[in-house]
Amino acid sequence: MRINRLAAGLAVLTVGLTACGREVGGDAADDPTSDGTSTATEAAATAECEEGETDGDLVFYNWSDYIDPELITQFEEEHGVSVTSDYYPSNEELLAKVQSGGSGYDVIVPSDYMVNIMREEGILLPLDKDAIPNHVNVADEFADPPFDPGNQFSLPYQWGTTGLGVDTAVVGEDVEASWDLIFDPETASQYSGQIALLDDPRETMAAALYYLGYSPNTTSDEELQEASDLIAEAKQHIAAFDSNLYTDLLLSGEVAISHGFSGNYFAAFAEAENPDQYRYLIPLEGATKWVDTMAVLADAPHPCTGHTFINFLLDAENGAQLTNWNYYGSPNAAAEEHILPEILEDPAIYPPDDADLFFLEDTGDAEILYNDLFTRAKS
Amino acid sequence: MSTLTTPPDAGPEPDSGLLAPETEGLEEKGERRRGRRGFLIGAPSLAYLVLFFAIPLGIVLVYSFATRSRTGLTILGDWNLDSYQRLADSLVLEIFWRSLWLAGLSTIICLLLGYPLAYYLATRPPRLRAVLLVLVMIPFWSNFLVRTYAWRVLLASDGPMSGVLGWIGLGDVRLLFTPFAITLGLVYGFLPFMILPLYASIERLDFSLVEAARDLYGSGWQAFRRVTWPLSRPGVIAGSILVFIPSFGAYVTPEILGGSRTTMIGSYVVRQFLSARDWPFGSALSFAILAVMLGAAVLYFRSGGKNL
Numbered sequence A: 001m002r003i004n005r006l007a008a009g010l011a012v013l014t015v016g017l018t019a020c021g022r023e024v025g026g027d028a029a030d031d032p033t034s035d036g037t038s039t040a041t042e043a044a045a046t047a048e049c050e051e052g053e054t055d056g057d058l059v060f061y062n063w064s065d066y067i068d069p070e071l072i073t074q075f076e077e078e079h080g081v082s083v084t085s086d087y088y089p090s091n092e093e094l095l096a097k098v099q100s101g102g103s104g105y106d107v108i109v110p111s112d113y114m115v116n117i118m119r120e121e122g123i124l125l126p127l128d129k130d131a132i133p134n135h136v137n138v139a140d141e142f143a144d145p146p147f148d149p150g151n152q153f154s155l156p157y158q159w160g161t162t163g164l165g166v167d168t169a170v171v172g173e174d175v176e177a178s179w180d181l182i183f184d185p186e187t188a189s190q191y192s193g194q195i196a197l198l199d200d201p202r203e204t205m206a207a208a209l210y211y212l213g214y215s216p217n218t219t220s221d222e223e224l225q226e227a228s229d230l231i232a233e234a235k236q237h238i239a240a241f242d243s244n245l246y247t248d249l250l251l252s253g254e255v256a257i258s259h260g261f262s263g264n265y266f267a268a269f270a271e272a273e274n275p276d277q278y279r280y281l282i283p284l285e286g287a288t289k290w291v292d293t294m295a296v297l298a299d300a301p302h303p304c305t306g307h308t309f310i311n312f313l314l315d316a317e318n319g320a321q322l323t324n325w326n327y328y329g330s331p332n333a334a335a336e337e338h339i340l341p342e343i344l345e346d347p348a349i350y351p352p353d354d355a356d357l358f359f360l361e362d363t364g365d366a367e368i369l370y371n372d373l374f375t376r377a378k379s
Numbered sequence B: 001m002s003t004l005t006t007p008p009d010a011g012p013e014p015d016s017g018l019l020a021p022e023t024e025g026l027e028e029k030g031e032r033r034r035g036r037r038g039f040l041i042g043a044p045s046l047a048y049l050v051l052f053f054a055i056p057l058g059i060v061l062v063y064s065f066a067t068r069s070r071t072g073l074t075i076l077g078d079w080n081l082d083s084y085q086r087l088a089d090s091l092v093l094e095i096f097w098r099s100l101w102l103a104g105l106s107t108i109i110c111l112l113l114g115y116p117l118a119y120y121l122a123t124r125p126p127r128l129r130a131v132l133l134v135l136v137m138i139p140f141w142s143n144f145l146v147r148t149y150a151w152r153v154l155l156a157s158d159g160p161m162s163g164v165l166g167w168i169g170l171g172d173v174r175l176l177f178t179p180f181a182i183t184l185g186l187v188y189g190f191l192p193f194m195i196l197p198l199y200a201s202i203e204r205l206d207f208s209l210v211e212a213a214r215d216l217y218g219s220g221w222q223a224f225r226r227v228t229w230p231l232s233r234p235g236v237i238a239g240s241i242l243v244f245i246p247s248f249g250a251y252v253t254p255e256i257l258g259g260s261r262t263t264m265i266g267s268y269v270v271r272q273f274l275s276a277r278d279w280p281f282g283s284a285l286s287f288a289i290l291a292v293m294l295g296a297a298v299l300y301f302r303s304g305g306k307n308l
Helices: A006-021 A069-079 A091-098 A112-121 A133-137 A185-190 A202-212 A221-237 A244-252 A261-271 A305-311 A314-324 A334-337 A366-378 B026-064 B082-088 B090-122 B124-141 B144-155 B160-167 B177-202 B207-215 B218-249 B251-259 B265-273 B280-305
Strands: A058-062 A083-087 A157-169 A196-199 A240-241 A256-261 A278-279 A287-296
Touching: A006 B124, A058 A091, A058 A305, A069 A083, A069 A091, A069 A314, A083 B144, A091 A112, A091 A185, A112 A261, A112 A287, A133 A305, A133 B026, A157 A244, A157 A261, A157 A314, A185 A221, A185 B160, A196 A244, A202 A221, A202 A366, A221 A240, A221 A366, A244 A261, A256 A261, A256 A305, A256 A314, A261 A278, A261 B251, A287 A305, A287 B160, A314 A334, A366 B265, B026 B280, B082 B090, B082 B280, B090 B124, B090 B177, B090 B218, B090 B265, B090 B280, B124 B177, B144 B160, B144 B177, B144 B251, B177 B218, B207 B218, B251 B265
Parallel strands: A058 A083, A196 A240, A196 A256
Antiparallel strands: A157 A256, A157 A278, A157 A287
8 A cells, every 4th residue: 555655755855854864774772672682683672561551642653544443442442542643645754754763653554565674674663472462363374474574573454456447438347357458559559548557666567577477576687677668668558657646547537547556446436426437457467465564663652552552453353344444455364254245255355366466575676676677668 | 945045144244444444443343243243143044054954965965975785775884986876877867858958948938928927017007016916926825736736637638728629629639747747837836936036127127228228219129138138137047047946856746747757857866765765876866966956057147147
């Protein structure tokens, strides 16, 4: 769920410079709670919390419209604390805000690849699983993710996919879920000027890589060059590269095919005049799967309330309530029986088991290559 | 763009000895006190500039020589010039060139639109002038971001602009997400920055000089060419700089109206800090931009310097 890159960009332009003053590198040793023996990549000592322990009011930093307000009220009543919520529009802005320390937030909801970065930067607190007994509810598929082996620093919140939102009035009812819509010259030329792609180097290069049959995490120069050439060639039919308003572009009729994150489409379709006119497709050649996670900041003022809150959201019924409210997939296996059947049966939210879905992983130095090849392809 | 405003006057120079050598003593003491007072008055803005301009700029400079770690952290130490070497990359040069071109075009259009308007404003009766000036500034009352998004609606393929184009028979022309849309957005956004300095210098102009030119059988065009234009040149230069510099580094306008198909340098810098997490290269780019802007300003001032 990476919505608003523009806002994030503005934040970097304004906040970024002040953040420059921070000490870079894993500086866990500077943390007052550190025992001083931790290495650069390991964060401060684990918080030692009891199950259900609270150590003050919670400050929750989340994406907007991502949690049922009822759940917050319920947590407040159950544990006698108050919850302050604040929102961010992109992982990058989240990082810019918390990496210099002293942000005052307890629990954050970073996406997969961002957990990896934050882990390396040493700004996350290793989770004390004893205080989160509900972690056993996490489905096997999410229990040991590549971005955080053993769920040492994060536990999954919700998950979704990156695919294509289409206007069936233009592309037809029986449209095939395929990247052909964008990269096959013949198919794409039918929708020339009516296609929008994400302005996201990793996601959009991944789309081209899926079409070509390569791994979305490839570091091969040739494969990346091929993907870049493919995007450059498809560009003649593409109206815009946009990560902010891809649902608006689709619903306003500006484009008929738009590339974006699943849950945003469901929310937008529900508000459309004619919801049945739009469909979200997960391309057969492969698509990106992402998961947003819950993590506690290393300098969280109230780490134990944070643990208790994570445990609360991983509860079977609460996890289901989350999905029933925001229409994203739940990584909570125990929650499944409480989730509305129409959500569980929707292949756009719960893709069939044989769908080829991949996590985007950090590619190290190749990130620069992804960025430059993507920028080159666009212009 | 606060860096462009003239620094506060540092007060009279305490070298009165040159002017009045015979009355040293009291006079000089007074002068020196005034000099000190001038410094005290200037101190807050000086402190502000050092704290929020010079120091951050220094940090950016230091970062530009650092190294990006494999995971996108910035390693301070192991200083090198790699980031600056990447500036010669064809992609970077292309983006720089495009930004220069679009900013230059916007500046020229602003000048062509702004000059007649400023002239008109400056030659109205004072009361009407005040009203018209307020009208020029009214757009500033609402947020720039909101106004730019409004253009997105106006330029959309089912929007009013397309409607007009269709009506006059131009048919299906895409407006949104083109360099045209970016230029339009830049001109729209920065036009007042051109009009105001132009207005200021034309308003100060002594129109009896124009009359004199006409009396000496100069044609209307000659009078403009030889009298009005040279006298208003300080306004032209100030306005052009005020439009060119923010246009060159513009981020919001190309990002919203260009659909980021036309990458300008501002977006490219942001990308280094966000998705590439390559702070050293982003910093080096920022310095390259600074150099271009400084160069442009110096060139422009030189070209019209004699008249300032």
